[in-house]
Amino acid sequence: MEAAGYTSRTVEEVFKDFKGRRAGIVKALTSDVEEFYQQCDPEKENLCLYGFPSEQWEVHLPAEEVPPELPEPALGINFARDGMPEKDWLSLVAVHSDAWLLAVSFYFGARFGFDKADRKRLFNLINDLPTVFEIVTGAVKKQHKEKSSMSNQNGNKSKSNSKSRAETPGRFSRPQPQPYDEDYGLQYEEDEDEHGETLCGACGENYASDEFWICCDICEKWFHGKCVKITPARAEHIKQYKCPTCSNKRARP
Numbered sequence: 001m002e003a004a005g006y007t008s009r010t011v012e013e014v015f016k017d018f019k020g021r022r023a024g025i026v027k028a029l030t031s032d033v034e035e036f037y038q039q040c041d042p043e044k045e046n047l048c049l050y051g052f053p054s055e056q057w058e059v060h061l062p063a064e065e066v067p068p069e070l071p072e073p074a075l076g077i078n079f080a081r082d083g084m085p086e087k088d089w090l091s092l093v094a095v096h097s098d099a100w101l102l103a104v105s106f107y108f109g110a111r112f113g114f115d116k117a118d119r120k121r122l123f124n125l126i127n128d129l130p131t132v133f134e135i136v137t138g139a140v141k142k143q144h145k146e147k148s149s150m151s152n153q154n155g156n157k158s159k160s161n162s163k164s165r166a167e168t169p170g171r172f173s174r175p176q177p178q179p180y181d182e183d184y185g186l187q188y189e190e191d192e193d194e195h196g197e198t199l200c201g202a203c204g205e206n207y208a209s210d211e212f213w214i215c216c217d218i219c220e221k222w223f224h225g226k227c228v229k230i231t232p233a234r235a236e237h238i239k240q241y242k243c244p245t246c247s248n249k250r251a252r253p
Contacts, residue, residue, distance in 0.1 A: 011114065011121050014109060015126065021052060021101055022051060022101055023055040023204075024056045025057055027056075027204060028059075029136050030199075031202050031203055032057070040059060041078055046075040047076065048060060048077065049093060051097070062075055071100060072100075073097065074099075074100065094131075094135075098133055101132070198213075200213075200224045201219070202228060203227050211226070212231070212232050215241070
């Protein structure tokens, strides 16, 4: 989505652009984290993480033209890769990505002449979504736990009609997240109070009531069983489950 050549664009179009770019960045920092890590080689020049409206991401050099067509993401994210714990590095990239996404959206808002009401509506649409930082750090999952704890005090009878599942608390079960929209599972919807918010740490898709989920004991992220090739029967015999990302960390030099 380029600003040049357009005289009028809507809040909804800019918000759609925001969601697409955000989905790409979420992929880079979650399900595609191994590939993202490898591309951020500290031996290379200043690199940036770009998200695109097509829900794809790219690690690339900054734009050559000055000033660039769009605001630039944080430069040199690769230099800090090996100088701090990976979790902290990913969180830092996430924070800067959130700032960049907001900057791009309000850049379009300025170019397209949004008035005060349009800017407010755009911000409210964006603010209804969890930030990239909240997803990467697990803050969304913590919020889900708190909401689930409160709803559990009001009774769990509505959850008893689910299909058979592994019942070991805290490791594998069927979380009851609030549904997301079809745009890569990233938009909250107002639904039943008993629902929380959960994304699969592998594919990024939202929870479905007829699917088996398992929780990593290390990073505490939830995964579709099918995404990590774990069945309910196999899960019964796992004392401590480590997701593929956490399992690979130990092997990484």
